Amino acid sequence: MSESESCAPEYLVARVRRALAEDPRTAELGVLVDVRGDRLVLGGSVATERRRADLTAVLRAALPDVPVHNDVRVVIVDGPDGHEELR
Amino acid sequence: MIRVGAVGDVHMAEDNRGRLRPALDRIAEHADVLLLAGDLTKHGTLDEARVVADEFADLAVPVIAVLGNHDHHGDVPGRIAALLAERGIQVLDGESVVVPVNGRRLGVAGVKGFGGGFAGRCASAFGEPEMKAFVHRTTEAADRLRTALAELTPERADVTVALTHYSPVADTLRGEPPEIYPFLGAYQLAEAIDATGTDLALHGHAHFGCERGVTPGGVRVRNVAQPVIDAAYRVYRVEPDRAPADRIRSNS
Numbered sequence: 322m323s324e325s326e327s328c329a330p331e332y333l334v335a336r337v338r339r340a341l342a343e344d345p346r347t348a349e350l351g352v353l354v355d356v357r358g359d360r361l362v363l364g365g366s367v368a369t370e371r372r373r374a375d376l377t378a379v380l381r382a383a384l385p386d387v388p389v390h391n392d393v394r395v396v397i398v399d400g401p402d403g404h405e406e407l408r
Numbered sequence: 409m410i411r412v413g414a415v416g417d418v419h420m421a422e423d424n425r426g427r428l429r430p431a432l433d434r435i436a437e438h439a440d441v442l443l444l445a446g447d448l449t450k451h452g453t454l455d456e457a458r459v460v461a462d463e464f465a466d467l468a469v470p471v472i473a474v475l476g477n478h479d480h481h482g483d484v485p486g487r488i489a490a491l492l493a494e495r496g497i498q499v500l501d502g503e504s505v506v507v508p509v510n511g512r513r514l515g516v517a518g519v520k521g522f523g524g525g526f527a528g529r530c531a532s533a534f535g536e537p538e539m540k541a542f543v544h545r546t547t548e549a550a551d552r553l554r555t556a557l558a559e560l561t562p563e564r565a566d567v568t569v570a571l572t573h574y575s576p577v578a579d580t581l582r583g584e585p586p587e588i589y590p591f592l593g594a595y596q597l598a599e600a601i602d603a604t605g606t607d608l609a610l611h612g613h614a615h616f617g618c619e620r621g622v623t624p625g626g627v628r629v630r631n632v633a634q635p636v637i638d639a640a641y642r643v644y645r646v647e648p649d650r651a652p653a654d655r656i657r658s659n660s
Contacts (some may be wrong), residue, residue: 348450348478350634351417351615365615368424368450382418397638400431401438404411404643407608407628 330356337361340383346375352393360388366396409646410509410567410657412437413469415641416612417633420459421470423535428463431640436468438643440509444497445612445632446476446520446565446573449488456562457488465495470507472498476573476613500571504559507628512648521574521597521611522546522571525590527624548573550596557604566648570601570609570627578623580631598623607646 328336337354341347351370353364361380367373377391413435418428435442438577444464449456457479462472473492475485482488489499498517499503507514524531524546533543553570560568573594575581584592592614601609602625609623612633620635621629 341478345451348481353616366415368419368634369427373425395636398428398431398634400434400641401413401641401643403638404438404645405630407644 337380337384341376344379347372347379349376352376357390360390362390362392364392366394366398370392370395378405409648410441410512410514410643411439412441412443412514412569412608412646413640413641414445414571414610414630414632414644415612415637416573416631416635417447417615417635418444418460418463419634420449420463421450421456422528425462428596428640432464432467435641436538437500437593439469441469441507441514441516442467442471442641443516443569443571443573443610443627443632443654444471444473446474447478447609447612447633448473448475448492449479449482449641452479452482452484452488452569454482454487457491461492461495462495464492464497470498471496472500472505472507474500474520474573476520479596480520499574500556502549502556506560506565513564515568516571517553517560517568518571519549519553519556520547520636521553521572521576521592522594523574524594525595526593526595530587530595531590532642545596546597550594551572553597554603556652557600557606557657560604562605563587567608567646568606569605569646570597570606571615572597572609572611573601573632575611575614575617575629576601576609577621577623577629580619580629581617583616583618584614592617597625598625598629601625601627607645607648617630623644641652
């Protein structure tokens, strides 16, 4: 994916999204990818801190010269806060 | 009053083993049943299915699930379903089940579902064989959901829930890019739900969607994908408030 560094932002986003979905280390289809200025910005949530770190690792390996802002958060798994009444 | 607990898209693997269990160990305080709306695993492997089984087995309430697209990625969905069933987690794939709850009967019909899009902006079975196969997969899933829901007659169930992974409506996809809606759900699922007097529809799959929606026929829809609900599970208290004679049912 090294040639992606100089391609149009739209193609870069498409290639990054495919990489994050199809690389078995990440397998994440639910991560937002955007290009802002000279950097990639990731958003959304994943199940663990390790999966969040794996996103950055996969992109650093594929695009070593593109800065990555990983704004993905880890999903909260506390017990339910109340309930919804459906009548 | 039936307390329905639900969550989808838990994406279990070795690295999140045990993460939900503290909340699940106390589930009987909040819910009478737990429904899992697919994407139980990350890559659809049997090893990950064992993590799912360890996480959700032996809870104080019945656990009923459908599989999701991630659970199909390893091409062993049948073996995953069998493994979960051995641990007491019932996996529905076009079937229904009735669970007794505090003197009431909760009927759940489940199917993974598929994409295709929503009325007026959806795929048609026309042209290439791949396109026809895609749409056939959607209609076949919706037909099986309709048949399973129709089995849950008022004589058999006081409250009926449709459980899918893909969304039956666009309402609960708000927040997702509109361009990918056809990959997130299909209106045919809602048609099946509306035709069968269903009380509540639960789905997952849309991580950036929103929780609440309604079918064109007025049935409440809730997106319980874990990134949406931001909790171990959500609880919906459903009151059986309609007399059996008022319920419109169709086997067509």
